[in-house]
Amino acid sequence: MFIHRRIAHRLIVLLLLAGTAPLAAAFDAPAHASSAAPPPGQVTELQGISVSGVQPGPGLWKVSKGDHVLWVLGTLELLPKGMVWQARDVQAAIADSQQVLDKPQIKVDAKLGFFGTLGILPSLIGVRNNPDGKHLVDVVPPDQYAHWLVLKKKYLGWDNGVEKQRPIFAAFALFLAAIKQADLTDDMIDPLIKKAATQHDLKPTPINYTVVVDQPKAVVKDFKKGPLEDGDCFAKTLDHLDSDVALMRARANAWATGDLDALRRLPLSNQLQVCLAAVNQSAISHELGLTDIEANIESTWVAAAIKALDNNRVTFAQLPMERLLGKHDYLAPLQAQGYTVTLPEGLNDATPESAAATALPAKAASTTGARPR
Numbered sequence: 001m002f003i004h005r006r007i008a009h010r011l012i013v014l015l016l017l018a019g020t021a022p023l024a025a026a027f028d029a030p031a032h033a034s035s036a037a038p039p040p041g042q043v044t045e046l047q048g049i050s051v052s053g054v055q056p057g058p059g060l061w062k063v064s065k066g067d068h069v070l071w072v073l074g075t076l077e078l079l080p081k082g083m084v085w086q087a088r089d090v091q092a093a094i095a096d097s098q099q100v101l102d103k104p105q106i107k108v109d110a111k112l113g114f115f116g117t118l119g120i121l122p123s124l125i126g127v128r129n130n131p132d133g134k135h136l137v138d139v140v141p142p143d144q145y146a147h148w149l150v151l152k153k154k155y156l157g158w159d160n161g162v163e164k165q166r167p168i169f170a171a172f173a174l175f176l177a178a179i180k181q182a183d184l185t186d187d188m189i190d191p192l193i194k195k196a197a198t199q200h201d202l203k204p205t206p207i208n209y210t211v212v213v214d215q216p217k218a219v220v221k222d223f224k225k226g227p228l229e230d231g232d233c234f235a236k237t238l239d240h241l242d243s244d245v246a247l248m249r250a251r252a253n254a255w256a257t258g259d260l261d262a263l264r265r266l267p268l269s270n271q272l273q274v275c276l277a278a279v280n281q282s283a284i285s286h287e288l289g290l291t292d293i294e295a296n297i298e299s300t301w302v303a304a305a306i307k308a309l310d311n312n313r314v315t316f317a318q319l320p321m322e323r324l325l326g327k328h329d330y331l332a333p334l335q336a337q338g339y340t341v342t343l344p345e346g347l348n349d350a351t352p353e354s355a356a357a358t359a360l361p362a363k364a365a366s367t368t369g370a371r372p373r
Contacts, residue, residue, distance in 0.1 A: 049183070050080035050081065050082060050083070050182075050183045050184065050249055050252060050253060051080050051082070051083055051253045051256050051257060052080060052082030052083055053082070053083065053084060054083075054084045054086050055080075055083045055084065055085060055086065055256040055257055055258075056086050056257070056258045057085050057086070057087060057090075057255065057256060057258055058073070058074055058255055058258045058260050058263075058321075058344060059089065059258060059260070059344025059345045059346060059347070060072060060073055060089055060090070060093060060344055060372065061073075061074070061324060061331060061341065061342070061343065061344060062340075062341070062342040063305070063309065063331060063334055063339050063340070063341055063342075064339065064340050064342070065309060065338065065339045065340065067313065068309050068310070068312065068313055068314075069309075069313070069314050069315070070305060070308060070309050070314075070315045070316075070317060071093040071097070071314070071315070071316050071317070071372055072316075072317045072318070072319055072324065072331070073090055073189075073193075073316075073317070073318045073319075074255075074260075074318075074319060074320070074321035074323075074324040074325065075103065075189050075318050075319065075320055075321060076251060076252060076255045076320075076321055077186050078179070078182075078184040078185065078186055078248055078251075078252050079184065079185060079186075079188050079189070079252045079255060079256060080183065080184065080185075080249075080252050080253060080256050081183045081184055081185040082183065083188075083256045085188060085189075085192065085256070087192055087196075089372055090192070090193065090196065090316075091192075091196050092372040093314070093316045093372040094193070094196040094197055094200060094202070094316045095196070095199075095200055096314045096372060097200070097202065097312070097314045097315055097316040098202075098311075098312040098313060098314060098315065099202065099205060099308050099311070099312050099315045099316075100193065100197045100202050100203075100204045100205065100315070100316045100317070101204065101205050101207055101301075101304060101305065101308060101315060101316070101317035101318070102204040102205060102206050102207055102318070103207065103318050103319065103320070104207040104208075104209065104297050104298075104300060104301040104319070105206070105207065105208055105209075105297075106208070106209055106210075106211060106293065106297065107208035107209065107210045107211070128165045128166060128169040129164045129165055129166065130164065130165065130166050133164075135163045135164055136148065136162075136163050136164075136165070136167065136170055137163070139166075139167065139231075140167055140231065140234060144234065144235055144238060147238045148170070148174075148234075148238060151174055151238060151241060152174065155174055155177035155178050155181070156173060156174060156177050159173075166230060167230045167231060167233065167234035168230035168233050168234065168275060170234065171230075171233055171234045171237035171238075171275065172275075174237060174238075174241065175237060175241065175244075178241055178242075178245050179245065179248070182245050182248065182249055183249070184248065184249065184252055189318070193316075193318065205304070205308075207300060207301050207304045208300070209293070209296050209297045209300045211293075230275070233275035236275070237275070247266060247267065250266055251263055251266050254266065255321070258346060259346075260325065260344060260346060260347040261346070261347060261348055263321065263325065264325045264347075294328070298323075298328065298330055298333075301319070301330055302330060302333045302334065305317060305330075305334060306334065306337070309334075309339070
């Protein structure tokens with residue numbers, strides 16, 4: 001099973017599933033990413049097969065000051081199921097490291113304890129469902145519901161339980177079912193990194209931004225009764241499902257072959273952006289302070305990276321690829337503080353669009369690209 005990590009984090013916070021780790025993401029699209037759908041011709045071109053066999057994966061970013069180095073792997077959650085990742089650079093970097101930084105995540109602290117968690121479980125029953133016992137047919141326009149039935153039959157079969165769910169949860173169920181048929185997997189990067197770290201007596205250091213929920217039962221009650229403007233999310237999921245799956249496959253292929261320039265050029269999902277907006281704009285999201293969560297996660301990771309660079313000769317880290325190729329580059333604050341950032345081999349320097357979006361100087365790119373020594 002897969003679920004979009006960034007939206008899943010918010011939903012998990014909202015639903016107070018503090019004991020449930022989010023499942024692997026389809027891909028980690030940032031809130032600032034372009035929402036433009038690919039041109040029709042491009043969609044046709046993207047609907048190919050996933051690459052297979054031995055693949056190199058992407059090169060590593062290198063952050064350095066003096067003789068201290070931080071190697072950073074850009075990750076995607078979904079990768080071609082038939083590929084064999086030849087991760088020599090990653091394994092070499094971890095072998096030389098004194099610390100491995102885990103990917104940044106949101107941690108929910110509802111301060112419940114064991115018995116408190118048991119006490120809140122009954123209130124979570126039906127939390128995904130529409131208020132007042134309504135079904136999808138009651139809350140979405142007739143033309144959308146007719147489209148939904150066609151896609152539901154194709155990907156979900158005759159699952160009637162999903163008919164009770166809010167449009168955003170029904171959209172996710174459909175999205176996840178489509179992903180399962182796309183020859184993609186979420187079980188490749190983390191196991192390899194953990195295995196390599198274990199071989200060198202290293203345990204990945206968690207990088208968590210903690211959200212504290214003081215009155216979880218009240219939040220659950222409000223969420224179950226309150227509105228959620230998720231109609232556009234549902235509509236976009238229906239309209240862009242096939243093209244979004246094709247984009248994810250194309251992005252996975254680009255990652256596998258190490259074509260970072262191609263990966264940077266590929267558009268991101270409009271559907272996921274509007275679903276994310278539905279969660280961000282909810283009243284409970286504002287109540288819990290989730291509107292600034294992107295900036296808080298970034299600052300948490302940057303602080304951990306600086307500490308690691310100060311304390312270790314070599315550190316290994318992983319970041320979602322959009323945090324390295326997007327406008328909100330997590331390495332930009334390090335560069336602003338005097339660290340040298342060297343791009344991976346084969347990646348051209350910042351595009352004119354991204355360069356115009358920041359006042360920071362362009363990254364230093366070596367002619368041969370960064371490789372662990």
